[in-house]
Amino acid sequence: MEKLLQVKDLKVSFHSYAGEVQSVRGVSFDVGVGEAVAIVGESGCGKSVTAKTIMGLIQTPPGEIKAGSEILFEGTNILAMTEKEWAQYRGASCSIVFQDALAALNPTLTVGRQIAEKVMLHTKVSKADAYKEAERLLTLVGIPNPAKRVKQYPHEFSGGMRQRVMIAIALACQPKLLIADEPTTALDVTIQADIIDLLKDLQQQLNMAVILITHDLGIVADVAKKIVVMYSGKVVEKGSNTDIFYRSKHPYTQALLRAVPRLDADENQELESIEGTPPNLIAPPVGCPFSTRCKECMNICQTQEPPEYEFEDGHICRCWLYHEFAQGNKEA
C-alpha cells in the first residue's frame, strides 16, 4: 500500500514549572492512502499529542518537538514546513475532529459559516457556492434539512449532530487524512455507534485515510485495519486488527483487552482492571514503562528498555518476554 503518512521517531515534550514533560517519546507508525489506523491507549499516553503534532497544533513553547523527529506527509517532512505551508496543509490535506464538539465549534457563528469559511479559504469559490457546498457536506454526514441547518448556531444542535457538523467541517476540501481525536468520548453510547459507522462509511466512500484516536478498544475493532497501542509516550505494540485482537503479544494490550466488558461473559465475573497508574512523564522510568504494573515483569524490565520484536508482517511488540532468553517465562 502506498504510504500517505510516516511518523518517524516522534518526540514531543512540554516545558512546565515542574520540569520537562516527555509526552511522546519516540513514536513511529505509517498510514497508507485510504487506510484506517487506530491509536489506542489510556489518558496521558501521548496519543492526542501525536495527533496534534501531525496537525501542527502544538504550541511551541511550551511544547517542543525534538530534533530527529520526522513526519512525512506524501514524502514531505511537515515538521520543517514554513507557517505559510502549514496554513495550506492544515484543512486541505489533513483535518481533525475533536472530542467535544460543543467546545470545538465557535458558539457565535452559524454552522454554515464555519463550514463555508474553510471552503472559501482553500478553494476559489463564491460565498453562495461555499454555502451550497456546506449544505452538501451536511447531507453527506447525515444531517436532515441542511438548507435550514446552515443558518443555525451550534447550540441549536444535539450532541451527536454537533459531532456530525465537526466531521462535515473536517471533510470540507477533501483532505487525504482525517484525524478523529476521541470523537465519541463525549457522546451517549447509542450515538457513539452512529458516529463510528459514519466515519467508517466516509472512509470507504471517499477513500480517505483515517487516524482514530481512542481509549476504547471496543470501538476500533470495526473500523481500523491497523492498530497502534501506546503507553506512556511509546508505541508498545502495533499490528493489524486481527494481530491485536487475537494474537496480542504485549502484556499491556492483553490487559486492555481483558478490561473490555464482554456481553458473553459470566454474570458473576468481575470486570478486570489494570492495577496502578501510568508513570510520571517528567521522570520516565529507566526500563519498560509498563514494568511497574506488569504481572509478568522480570528483572531486566526494570533496568533496560525492551527492543522491538517483529512477528509476522508488521506485527511489532516492545517487550522483553520475546527475547530468546525469556522463552521459558512465556507460554507462546
Add this chain to the structure above:
Amino acid sequence: MKKFITKRFLQMMLVWVLVSIISFSVIFFAPGDPLYMYMTPEATGRKLTEEELQAMRESLGLDGTAVEQYTSWATKMVQGNWGISLTTKEPVLNEILKKLPATIGLMGASLILSLIVAIPLGLIAGTHKNSWIDNIISAITYVGVSMPAFWLGIMLIIVFSMQLGWLPSSGMRTIGVVSNWDVIKHGILPAIVLSLNNMAVFVRYIRSNTITQMEEEYVQTALSKGIGKRGIMYGHVLKNCMLPVITTVGSRFGTLVTGSFIVESVFAWPGLGTLGMSSINNRDYPMVMGITMFSCTILLLGNFLADLLYGIADPRIKIGKE
C-alpha cells in the same frame, strides 16, 4: 420579549422608588437648612424671627414631617411636576433638561473615547500576554484605575492649559464665539479625564477575555482549518471577546454619572454635575432629588439597553424565552 420588557420595567420602578426614598432621607437628615441661603449674616443684619422662618418654610413646602414631605414630593413627581428650584425659582425639570445636552455630550464622548482606545489595547495586551507591550499596557491601566479623576483633571489643566496653553481650562464655550470646534476644544480635557477610569477597566476586561477565548478549543478548530492568526483573531475571537463587554459597558454607566459630577466641577462644565454640586451646596432639595432621580433613570436605562443589546448580539441568548 414583551414579557421580558414588562418584567424589567417593573423591576426598574421598584429600584426607582427605593432610590427616591433613600436619597430623600439622606437629604432630610443631613445637617444644613435651605433657609440659610435667605438669611443675611447674623453679624450685620437683623435676625429673622421664628414666625418669619416658619412662614418661609411653609411657602417652600419644607414644613411637616419627612413622610409628609416625601409623599407630597412623590405625588407631584409622578404627575410630572418635579418641583421648583429653591435657588433659581425655575422648574427643576426645565433646569435639568437645559443642562442635559452638555452632560450627555460629555458622557457620550468619553464612553466612545474609552471604547475606541480600550478595544485595541485590550486585544493587543491579551494576544501578547506577559510580553513587554502587555506589561506597559497593564501598567497604564493600573494607573488609570487608581488615579483620582479630580487630581488628573487639575494636572491636565496645569500642563495643557496653563503651561502649554493649547486647550481652555474651564467652561464649554469662549464668550462671544459660536462654533462647534470651540465646544469640542473645551470638551477634550474633561472627556479624557472622565474616560480614563472606564478605559482602564475595559482594557483589563477585554485583555482577560481575549486570554480565555484564545485558549478555547474552537481556536484550535479554526487553526486546523488553515486560518491564519489574524483571521482567527478577527473572524473568531473578537466577537466572543466583545459580547461580555456590552454588559460591562452597561454596568459602568454608574461610574460615568458619578464621574461626571467630579469632572464637571473641576472643569466648570455647565452640565448636570455642576448643577448637582451647586444644588447640594445650597441645600436645594427639589433640585438634588430631581438630579438624583434623573441620574438613576439614566443608569437603569443604560443597564436595560445593555441587556437588550446582549440578547441581540449573542445568538445563544434569546430574550423572553426560558
